[in-house]
Amino acid sequence: MFIIGDFARYGRVSVRMLRHYDATGLLRPARVDAVTGYRYYEAGQLARLNRVIALKELGFTLRQVRAIVDEEVGTEELRGMLRLRRAELEAAATAAAARLTQVEARLRSIESEGIMSTHDVVVKGVPAVRVAELSAVAAGYAPEEIGPVVSPLFAELCRRLDAAGVTPAGPAIAYYEDDPGGSGGILAHAAFPVGPGVTAAGFGLVDLPGIETAATVVHRGPMDDVLPTAQALARWIDANGHRSAGYARELYLECPEDPAGWVTELQEPLLKG
Helix, strand or coil: EEEHHHHHHHHCCCCHHHHHHHHHHHCCCEEEEECCCCCCEEECCCHHHHHHHHHHHHCHHCCCCCCCHCCCCCCHHHHHHHHHHHHHHHHHHHHHHHHHHHHHHHHEEEEEEECCCCHHHHEEEEEEEECCCEEEEECCCCCHHHHHHHHHHHHHHHHHHHHHHCCCCEEEEEEEECCCCCCEEEEEEEEEEECCCCCCCCCCEEEEEEEEEEEEEEEEECCCHHHHHHHHHHHHHHHCCCCCCCEEEEEEEEECHHHCCCCCEEEEEHHHH
């Protein structure tokens, strides 16, 4: 028989852990002295302890470990538990690899530019939304070509929504596509989310589809100065092994009178996979 300290040493665990296993019924001492309360263990119990440790290292909970070592789990159920644990570990490894890629990309950025990037990119889904909109064609996608087109569109859209008694249901959205008319320009859409009861009255109504996976970044300041933020987003997409699936949407989160205080989220769709 071993006293608890010796048994802990042979089992490579702490005395505190053995006491915890005793309290939970996972590994009871072979004998407890009724007078002193000292716990004593048999050498044969090392096999059960080793199995407990091995199962814990696989990531099973103590409840699962107890069910396995007490043979309350059949072979098929144990096989299923192990397969599930394998899938969980593979998912964790994939997530860790993605984080490692992001860390390496940030390191490369710091090493090449000598500074820590202030543009933090988040990958997320963007929900679908019903919008009231006006559209016009811009000559190109550069800020100096988009701005003179989008700004008047928003001003006119606000006027028409106000005339129709419609209150926007969320922040303004701008989105872009190649001009389907074949001009070689960009069809710019200025939009506001609206409720389900709104009917068209001098503006278009569109169910803007969601974006399953978008790389998003926050731009602060006027949209005339958006190019560095957009380029930082493009570098992040490339460095992290993604590919863009189209033009970025612009979600205008805050638009005070002074454009220096604007807060805009760029939402660039990513190709699946």
